[in-house]
Amino acid sequence: MKTFLAASMLVASISFAPLAMAKMSQADCQATWKKADVNSDGKMDGKEAKPFIEAMTVAKQKPMDSTGKSLQSGEFLKSCQAGTFDSVKL
Numbered sequence: 001m002k003t004f005l006a007a008s009m010l011v012a013s014i015s016f017a018p019l020a021m022a023k024m025s026q027a028d029c030q031a032t033w034k035k036a037d038v039n040s041d042g043k044m045d046g047k048e049a050k051p052f053i054e055a056m057t058v059a060k061q062k063p064m065d066s067t068g069k070s071l072q073s074g075e076f077l078k079s080c081q082a083g084t085f086d087s088v089k090l
Contacts, residue, residue, distance in 0.1 A: 029080035045070035
């Protein structure tokens with residue numbers, strides 16, 4: 001019984017692993033950008049950028065902005081498609 005339970009848990013964990021590692025698509029990243037760029041000025045700074053800057057820091061990525069407090073759309077989309085922002089909740 002213990003062997004069956006252990007095997008079942010292993011199969012379940014392997015089955016869901018690809019879902020956890022899935023990266024956002026280009027369309028998902030663009031939708032996230034549009035939602036996060038609250039004032040639609042084409043860049044994120046301050047409160048808009050904070051969760052994304054923090055995720056970049058965790059991923060050991062440095063924002064192009066010398067102050068490290070804002071993001072341009074191209075930089076955001078590149079990091080997003082690399083999976084950097086998968087855990088960010090808006």
